[in-house]
Amino acid sequence: MDIKQVNPDAVPKRELCNGAQLPVIGLGTFGSDHYDNDTIARAVKTAIRLGYRHIDCASVYGNEKEIGQAIAEVIAEGIVTREELWITSKVWNDMHGRVAEACRQSLKDLQLEYLDLYLVHWPFPNFHAKGVSVDSRDPNAEPYIHEHYMQTWRAMEQLVDEGLVRNIGTSNMTRPKMELLLRDCRIRPVVNEMELHPHFQQPELFDYMRSQRIQPIGFCPIGSPNRPERDKTPEDTVPIEDPVIVRIAAAHGVHPAVICLKWAVQRGEVVIPFSVKPEKFMSNLRSAVEDPLSDAEMKEIAAIDKNCRFIKGQVFCWPGAEWPDLWDSDGVIKQ
Numbered sequence: 001m002d003i004k005q006v007n008p009d010a011v012p013k014r015e016l017c018n019g020a021q022l023p024v025i026g027l028g029t030f031g032s033d034h035y036d037n038d039t040i041a042r043a044v045k046t047a048i049r050l051g052y053r054h055i056d057c058a059s060v061y062g063n064e065k066e067i068g069q070a071i072a073e074v075i076a077e078g079i080v081t082r083e084e085l086w087i088t089s090k091v092w093n094d095m096h097g098r099v100a101e102a103c104r105q106s107l108k109d110l111q112l113e114y115l116d117l118y119l120v121h122w123p124f125p126n127f128h129a130k131g132v133s134v135d136s137r138d139p140n141a142e143p144y145i146h147e148h149y150m151q152t153w154r155a156m157e158q159l160v161d162e163g164l165v166r167n168i169g170t171s172n173m174t175r176p177k178m179e180l181l182l183r184d185c186r187i188r189p190v191v192n193e194m195e196l197h198p199h200f201q202q203p204e205l206f207d208y209m210r211s212q213r214i215q216p217i218g219f220c221p222i223g224s225p226n227r228p229e230r231d232k233t234p235e236d237t238v239p240i241e242d243p244v245i246v247r248i249a250a251a252h253g254v255h256p257a258v259i260c261l262k263w264a265v266q267r268g269e270v271v272i273p274f275s276v277k278p279e280k281f282m283s284n285l286r287s288a289v290e291d292p293l294s295d296a297e298m299k300e301i302a303a304i305d306k307n308c309r310f311i312k313g314q315v316f317c318w319p320g321a322e323w324p325d326l327w328d329s330d331g332v333i334k335q
């Protein structure tokens with residue numbers, strides 16, 4: 001199949017609060033239950049060959065070794081230099097007490113000397129448990145305690161001091177938690193990776209992050225149609241089947257997924273859609289460089305928000321807690 005390459009220089013970048021330049025589209029690498037590590041690593045290699053420069057990884061996805069090999073190969077083949085790539089990884093919940101060790105393991109697996117961005121994957125430190133995965137409720141999970149999070153964050157800051165990571169950020173943060181972090185941090189988070197799609201637009205949190213010059217990175221930007229069964233509930237909606245998205249997609253002659261991405265980028269997000277299929281991940285990259293949505297189309301999509309969160313985080317609950325508490329929905333941190 002002949003798939004059109006995209007000139008990486010044509011993909012817009014967002015300037016972060018410290019001047020770093022982050023490409024607006026990155027490739028997600030969480031394969032859900034559907035794709036094996038080699039398939040994902042092959043996709044990373046093809047994606048970089050065809051124009052991707054930003055790859056969103058995490059140790060808990062279990063595939064950093066294979067992705068590291070793919071990155072090493074494209075660099076060795078002269079397709080790209082290390083400096084031209086933006087590689088993100090994340091510290092998992094059970095490594096909050098050993099951030100430096102977690103980071104060094106990701107660097108080793110990814111065959112890199114530094115990460116462009118290192119994130120605290122979830123604000124739920126688990127200092128005492130080992131081997132906590134994404135696929136089961138964690139019996140040892142601990143509630144959010146700000147001083148614990150600050151211990152983790154200080155270790156993140158140390159990684160910047162040591163040159164192991166160039167930027168640090170958060171993921172799945174609420175406004176009350178972020179306010180405390182901004183009050184107490186030495187190095188500010190440059191991004192917050194958070195669920196964002198047309199049916200979960202989080203307008204207040206999105207605006208708050210931008211007002212603080214924290215770049216929102218939208219995960220599940222297409223609505224994660226292939227997410228694991230454990231992350232589905234009967235109330236969940238499907239953004240790519242929304243009649244407004246479907247109609248706008250037909251007018252532009254693209255898949256509804258591409259419309260979700262155009263809307264997100266034009267709104268000011270960075271997005272990290274996942275696919276291992278070159279025709280799909282390249283139409284995703286092209287979404288940022290051709291045929292923008294009109295102001296009227298942007299407004300129509302803004303009006304279809306359903307406040308429907310898909311990644312609810314119930315697996316991170318601690319005994320005695322209810323999962324909505326994770327999101328501080330009434331503006332107060334629950335412990």
Ligand SMILES: NC(=O)c1ccc[n+]([C@@H]2O[C@H](COP(=O)([O-])OP(=O)(O)OC[C@H]3O[C@@H](n4cnc5c(N)ncnc54)[C@H](OP(=O)(O)O)[C@@H]3O)[C@@H](O)[C@H]2O)c1
Nearest residue numbers: 028029030219220221222223224226255257273274275280
């Ligand atoms: N920080 C966090 O806590 C967090 C949480 C969740 C996810 N993430 C990150 O965000 C990334 C993206 O989220 P996600 O993978 O859950 O969901 P997503 O990107 O919203 O959706 C991915 C699915 O959409 C389909 N798709 C992609 N491009 C398409 C296109 N052009 N046309 C039609 N279908 C298309 C793919 O189907 P096929 O499989 O058929 O190709 C893929 O399975 C993850 O991979 C991960 O890197 C981070």
